[in-house]
Amino acid sequence: MQGRKSYTEKLFLSFRLSDRVPEDNLYRRLRETLDLSFLYRDTKELYGSTGNPSIDPVVFFKLLIAGYLENITSDRKLAEHCSMRMDVLYFLGYDLDEELPWHSTISRTRQLYPASLFEKLFNKVFALCVDSGMVSGHTQAVDSAPIKANASMESVVPKMPAAPMGDHLKKVSEENGGTQQRQAKTMSPAHITAPEHHLRRVEKHHQNLRDSPVQLVGARHKKARLLSNKTHYNPHDPDARISVKPGKARKLNYRCSMAVDTAEGVISHIQADFADGRDSQYLTDISLRI
Structure with a gap:
């Protein structure tokens, strides 16, 4: 039934x-x-x-x-x-x-x-x-992976030219004529700076893209940009860094490093770093913390 x-x-x-x-x-x-x-x-x-x-x-x-x-x-x-x-x-x-x-x-x-x-x-x-007894402390496996930042590549802006500190203080003094306290308030830059020669090189590359009569397949030169952590940043998340993984598009990422005790697979340490650094740069700090 x-x-x-x-x-x-x-x-x-x-x-x-x-x-x-x-x-x-x-x-x-x-x-x-x-x-x-x-x-x-x-x-x-x-x-x-x-x-x-x-x-x-x-x-x-x-x-x-x-x-x-x-x-x-x-x-x-x-x-x-x-x-x-x-x-x-x-x-x-x-x-x-x-x-x-x-x-x-x-x-x-x-x-x-x-x-x-x-x-x-x-x-x-x-x-x-x-x-x-889940952690032996004998062997640690360490690896890293890019973690996408909550920021878009479309929002990156060029850094401002970095002026020498002496010239900056002199300009502040001439324009304001105020006390050291007022100078200190104006010393905080509104934008992240970059060396001027880096910015000139990027601007020259962009101008070459705009002037070039050749059109690449699948791309438009008027939208093409050379983006580098030395010359660009995202104002919504200045700590995010442009990075690329083989076969993947360039994105704003962080680097997540993780250590695992091999006995039972227990995570022994985890940390976030800038995505434009190498694993070898962060390995010393990770080892000391472990």
């Missing part, structure tokens, strides 16, 4: 998440192993004594852990994904009928917390891995 399942929502039901999440589930094991209660003490000074209650700091960091494990970088998608996973809800301490924090709240909270707090959490989790 052929069976057919019919579904009618119940008005009342008896349900517990703990009964539905298996004992060997990763998030259940994390909930039982990972004690993040120290975050209440370490984040207390970041909040005022009045106003509406914020997102629970422990819940916030558990959401970030879930986002890393699920490979989700969007806060909006993270909130949607976690709301449909019973094991993640159990890990966060939420029930089926409770709404998770809004994605905008997650983004604002991330900006509120200093980088030192994230590093402290990393060290805490890493210490737990060491105590449990």
Whole structure:
């Protein structure tokens, strides 16, 4: 006899998440192993004594852990994904009928917390891995990869010519005739500078592209530009650097370096650097930190 399942929502039901999440589930094991209660003490000074209650700091960091494990970088998608996973809800301490924090709240909270707090959490989790015997400390595998910056190549602008400091101070004194305090205020450059000979060379190259009668296949000379970290930057993210990977287009990136203990694949160190540097430049600092 052929069976057919019919579904009618119940008005009342008896349900517990703990009964539905298996004992060997990763998030259940994390909930039982990972004690993040120290975050209440370490984040207390970041909040005022009045106003509406914020997102629970422990819940916030558990959401970030879930986002890393699920490979989700969007806060909006993270909130949607976690709301449909019973094991993640159990890990966060939420029930089926409770709404998770809004994605905008997650983004604002991330900006509120200093980088030192994230590093402290990393060290805490890493210490737990060491105590449990997951880290041997014998061999570390180190590698790096470009991470796309939240900035566009279309927004890069040329750097300004760098004037000698003596000429700059003399000009400030002549134009303003004020005190040293007023001079100090005007010393802060509004733009990032570059050597003048670099800018002249780039301008000559651009002029050659505009004057050349030859049209390359798939490109227009009037839009072609020679972009270099020596002569251009993105004002929205000045730390982003132009880099290229073989077979890929040039983009504004950062360099993410990661070290892994080879015993169980536990991440022992991770850091972000400028994308225009070489691995050998950052290896010394990574080795000392490890």
